[in-house]
Amino acid sequence: MxxxxxxxxxxxxxxCDVCPLKGRCVARKENKTERIPALAKRAAAIKRRFFGFAILWRGNVFVQRRPSGVVNAGYWEFPNWEVAADAEPAALAKGNLSLGQAEPAPLCVVNHSITRYRNRLEMFVIRPARKPHLAKLEGEWLPLAKLDEIPLTAAHRKAATRLRDADER
Ligand code: SF4
Structure with a gap:
């Protein structure tokens, strides 16, 4: 079967011409072979937008590990949040990172898909004047050169490559 x-x-x-069931086939008898079986409709793609921040302090960058029970659990990434269409990176940096003084500079945009989600990750670099106290976040300061040694999610790996390229210029 x-x-x-x-x-x-x-x-x-x-x-149908070579089908062993053609004598009993209702779809053929009713001339509906084009419509039966109905193909399952693909789930509609959903667009999502994220802001991510590479916070640099004296050659270190802040990274976080994704918790268990979520996609890419255990992988590392830069702090990031899903945002609305009218979101501003400076406002997010101020509210979520308490980095109101530092202006986020655009780094790159990474488009990637996970199942039916079409994600757009907009990455920014922040170079604060003083060491930031990221009290709201769980994560680690890592020497920039060591970013290659930890498992980053695919999207954040691309961002890390751009970050390293930008830092070497
Ligand atoms: S539509 Fe019916 S007759 Fe045609 S191939 Fe399928 S089962 Fe066979």
Whole structure:
């Protein structure tokens, strides 16, 4: 039966002429082979927007580990948040990072998909004048050169590469 579905009764181009079931097939009898079975509709893609921040302090960058029970659990990433279409990075840096003085500088945009989500990660670099106290965040300061040694999520790996390139210029 599986071979029949794979080789003969394919959804887009059923080969009714060679089908062993053609005598009993209701779809064929009713001339509905184009419509039966109805193909499952693909789930609509959902766009999501994130702001991420590479906070640099004396050659170190702040990274966080993703908690268990979420996608990419255990991987590392830069602090990031899902944001609304009208969000401003400076306002987020002030509210979530308590970095009101430092102006986030655009680093790069990474588009990536996870299942039906089309994610746009907009990355910014922040170089605070004083060592920031990121009391609201759990994470670690890591020497920039060691970013290559930890497992980052694919999107944040791309951002890390851009960060390193920008830092070497
Ligand atoms: S006869 Fe029916 S079961 Fe056979 S290939 Fe055509 S539609 Fe499929």
């Amino acid at each position: 599986m071979e029949l579905g794979a080789l003969v009764c394919t959804p887009r181009n059923p080969r």
